[in-house]
Amino acid sequence: MKREITLTKDGSHTLYVENWNESYHSHHGALQESLHVFIENGLNHFAHLKEVSILEYGLGTALNAFLTANRAIEKKQKIHYFAMEKFPLEKQEYELLNYNQIPSAKPDLFQSIHKAAWNQKQCIDLFFDLYKFESDFSEVLNLDIPKVDLIYFDVFGPRVQPEYWNKESLTMAFDMLKPGGRFTTYCCKGSVKRDMMEIGFEVEKRPGAPGKREMLHGRKPL
Numbered sequence: 001m002k003r004e005i006t007l008t009k010d011g012s013h014t015l016y017v018e019n020w021n022e023s024y025h026s027h028h029g030a031l032q033e034s035l036h037v038f039i040e041n042g043l044n045h046f047a048h049l050k051e052v053s054i055l056e057y058g059l060g061t062a063l064n065a066f067l068t069a070n071r072a073i074e075k076k077q078k079i080h081y082f083a084m085e086k087f088p089l090e091k092q093e094y095e096l097l098n099y100n101q102i103p104s105a106k107p108d109l110f111q112s113i114h115k116a117a118w119n120q121k122q123c124i125d126l127f128f129d130l131y132k133f134e135s136d137f138s139e140v141l142n143l144d145i146p147k148v149d150l151i152y153f154d155v156f157g158p159r160v161q162p163e164y165w166n167k168e169s170l171t172m173a174f175d176m177l178k179p180g181g182r183f184t185t186y187c188c189k190g191s192v193k194r195d196m197m198e199i200g201f202e203v204e205k206r207p208g209a210p211g212k213r214e215m216l217h218g219r220k221p222l
Contacts, residue, residue: 001087005096009211013097015061015089020160024060026186028211031063031102033186036209038064038152041217042184043071046149051078053148055176057137057164058155059085066099066110069128073106082131082145089114137164140172147178153185158192167195174199174220183218192216 003015010029017023026033046052056064065081072079094114099105106125113130116122122130133143137155151173158165165187173183174196183196188205193216196203201218208215 003089003093005093012063012099013061015093020156022156022160025063026209026211028209030061031099033209033212034063034067037184037186037215038154039067039071041206041215042150042152042182043068045182047075047077049077049149051080052150053080053146054082054150054152055140055145055148056081056083056152056154057140057173058152059083059088059132060154061089061094061097061099062110062113063099064152064154065113065130066105067102069109069113069124069130070102070105072127073109073125074104076127078127078129080129080131082133082148084133084135084137084140084143086134086136088118088134137169138172140176145176147176147181149178149181151177151181151183153183153187157187158189165189165192167199170195171199174201177220179220179222181220183220184215185217186212186215188212188214188216 002018005013006016008027008030010032012031014023014025014030100110112124116130118132118134124130155164196218204217205214206217
């Protein structure tokens with residue numbers, strides 16, 4: 001997979017995949033998209049809990065994991081973070097990303113996430129445990145992952161990876177959630193919304209990140 005680092009409009013990096021003509025984040029701003037979709041419309045729903053478990057589909061650049069870990073440390077909220085990624089970044093790629101420029105970030109936190117061993121628990125901080133699985137998303141039910149409070153669904157879009165946006169894949173995600181668990185994604189395609197509703201999600205369209213009109217948020221009923 002040929003990738004190149006590009007700059008988005010908010011000054012943060014993303015990666016561009018030439019083979020697919022697709023970027024890892026919105027060109028309007030990688031940082032602001034991750035904060036909006038996954039922190040503000042995901043993690044913030046669980047601010048009242050002392051411990052939260054999260055499953056990310058697509059570790060990618062690890063921006064979502066980094067922002068989550070930073071928030072956990074700031075709020076002293078214990079987070080157990082599970083992430084799947086089939087195509088991990090190389091050292092020479094993640095070392096060039098500029099996410100460590102985020103104010104208040106703990107030194108070396110971003111690098112620690114990337115350097116953590118795969119397929120085993122890693123304690124990145126007192127408030128952030130990380131479990132990275134070098135795996136295809138279709139294997140989620142076969143991995144050693146418990147049911148979680150929150151899913152960050154951050155795979156490439158339906159044009160590039162339609163197999164992860166079909167009803168079968170979304171059903172597996174639904175099954176990975178605890179009752180009352182949440183599902184958040186940048187995507188707002190009508191067929192995805194309809195499939196989520198048929199599976200059993202309570203689905204909302206919410207305002208999208210800057211430059212995008214809408215996003216989807218789902219809740220698994222109690």
